[in-house]
Amino acid sequence: MSVLIYIDQAEGQIKKSSFEAASYGAKLAEQTGTTAEALVLGNVSDDLSALGKYGIKKVHHVADAQLDHLDAQLFIKVIAEAAAASQADIIVLSANVNGKAIAPGLSARLKSGLVAGAVALPDTSNGFVVKKGVFSGKAFANIRINSPIKIISLTPNAFTPVLGEGVAEVAPFTATIEAPKVKVTATNKVKGQIPLSEAELVISGGRGLKGPENWGMIEELAQLLGAATACSRAVADAHWRPHHEHVGQTGGSIAPNLYFAVGISGAIQHLAGVNRSKTIVVINKDPEAPFFKAADYGIVGDAFEVMPKIIEAVKKLKGK
Amino acid sequence: MKILVCISKTPDTTAKIAFADNNTKFAADGVQWIINPYDEWYALVRAIELKEKDPSTIIHLINVGGADADPIIRKALALGGDEAIRVNTDSTDSFTIASQIANVAREGGYELIFTGKETIDYNGSSIGGMVAELLDMPFVSLATKFELAGNMATITREIEGGEEVAEVNIPVVVSCQKGMAEQRIPNMKGIMGARTKPLKVVEPAAVEALTSIERFELPPAKAGVKLVSPDNPEELVRLLHEEAKLF
Structure with a gap:
């Protein structure tokens, strides 16, 4: 058993929201007595072993340029493969722009319940109940996931990462990569501004x-x-x-x-x-x-x- | 071309949010219901624009819900769309809802499926992605622009701090947000016409829900605003620095 955290990156750099997901996933692994493993897709310039500081024990890395840009369908297949290989019973990802594209399809593919936009660690004292924001921030709902595998997407900036000393083991992961159907032809970012x-x-x-x-x-x-x-x-x-x-x-x-x-x-x-x-x-x-x-x-x-x-x-x- | 637009019924944006039955249900008494704004303003209106460009386009609307959704479905038909399908079941589990939509879509042979980027009640942003996976179709989320030339769709989507342009062959599922289109008001001709457009009610397929709502809660009340005199704004900076420790 493990908690698998999908780490999202842009232009080779891990997103801040994914460090939050990593730390959240690691805390959840601690809570459920399993280990936290991460999955990184595409080419990255960041040192992946540094994810150890967030509590990740092992990083699976698929360094394939076809995964540098998001094709939700393709990413879902690769994440599902990695989840099976690492026997994950919990999958965590950020509810950032890419997480919103990936998490629902992953849930449908694995027939596993998703709580989209979690704001706190699950209550695992009696089953598996996750709190999320509803009614556009005007309320919260506590959602029970009934399937054996649980998927959580974490609201950005809702969980403060806890930093430690660890160093993660980084291993290449070989997945079946089909040609992406969605081809990114341009990326326009506002220069010099904080997203x-x-x-x-x-x-x-x-x-x-x-x-x-x-x-x-x-x-x-x-x-x-x-x-x-x-x-x-x-x-x-x-x-x-x-x-x-x-x-x-x-x-x-x-x-x-x-x-x-x-x-x-x-x-x-x-x-x-x-x-x-x-x-x-x-x-x-x-x-x-x-x-x-x-x-x-x-x-x-x-x-x-x-x-x-x-x-x-x-x-x-x-x-x- | 056939387009399917997914329509959800949500409380009005100004509705008071309260809960009943030991905080297990939304208190719907006196609540005004609307078409989820993202579904209406962006997904539906963009579909209507595509039909205006190519009048052979057929637009179907789909809602998963009870008969109480019929008024908002009629309103959607008044804006545009040729016919509507309502799958007659109430659910708060997004996988159940997406499975019902996918079942209908599988029969319909749609080249485009549009949803809003999320509903303003459950904010899951989940239906489009689930429907795409269930139909084995590509999914482009959070779209701000959609253009179609032949079979090739060019879609602009939001990314952190900017946007990304992607190309994909139809069929495709797209979740739509601001930028896709501008809000429209139904005209009298549309409202009259909507009365006679078909609204088919179909019974749901058996689907096991993957999630259930345990209970709702309201955020803790704010302690109240701490007002600083306009003659001494420096005090605000001191409070944010020393008390709230924000910078």
Whole structure:
């Protein structure tokens, strides 16, 4: 028996969300008295033995260039093969963009129950029950998996990795690789920015900022803190900011450690995308803005007066 | 070409979330039901756009649910689509739902199957991927653009910090999100026409659920906002640094 953790990578580098999955899987192996093994697909530049620090004992690596880009169908077959070879009774992966493409098909292929978007370790005291977010962050559901093999996809930024000293054994794994049917022809990444889905700190602006020309203060604060930038739907719809920055019910859903909202009223649809953030700060001149009810810290004031002072204080703190 | 669009019934985005029967069921009393926004705004409208480009296209809608889903299915038919199929069973297990859809799809010979990227109630993002695997079809998730030329689909999908463009031959299953299309409002002609469009009810195949909901819970109430004076925003920075230890 083992816990098999699928480690997702992009351009040869393991994603932050997969380190979280590795550590979660290792904790789960400890909890169920088995060992944690990892599966890495495609060519990687990272040192895979370092996954040992996250509690992984053994890394199975399929270094085939056909696996450098995602074809969900192909990845599912390879993961299913590795799961059989390592006699995994639990499979863990991140519920990141690729995990959302892979986990459901894997569940259907193995006829094994999936909890998509887990937020905590399973309760194994009586069966196998996993907690996940439902109703767009407004509630949680505890889901029982009834099949012998269990599959969990872990919400990014919901589990803090625990680091130790271990070194993982890395072994090549030979899998049947069919030609991918989905061919990736282009990858366009926003250069020099922290991906919103992986960011721990997020600075976000809304219509209260009056126009795209006023985003300098959002960007400056984000840069000082190493934060990503986000925006409300109204802002994305008005093309003040690119669509990938839109968070909320119909945009991205994020759970950073800090969500710092400037000039956003906090309609229920916006909250649905950000209410899992650990700390919410709201700056709004309207004391009746609904966002204050969901916030941890707030300032009722004019962003144009308050933000420059905040930026100065952060600069002082950072010694800049 | 035949397109199947999967339609889920979800509570309205502003619905109050509460639970009944010892927190084992969603409290549906007084809740307004809608078509899951991702299914409606992106999956269905993109399918309608493809039909507008090629009028020989046939669009079928599928819902897995009870008769209480009929109003939202009629609304979907008012937007577009030629006929709807409802598999008459209630389930919260995504594998059960996907298996019912796959059973219908297998008979229908669809070249495209569209779903929303997730439902706004269970947020599993699971149906499309499961249906694809059950039908042995390729799956492209979180699509923001979809173009078709002959048998070749060019699909843009979200990745961390950007997007990826992929090519795949149909048939394919695609989960759709913002960018695919713009929300539409049904017009009077559509609403009138929807009344006479076929809505077929089929009985479910026997499928064993892989998961079950044990209980729901609401997040702990927030302690309340700590307000800082607008004359002293430096205090906010101090609190975030020293108290919340965020940076």
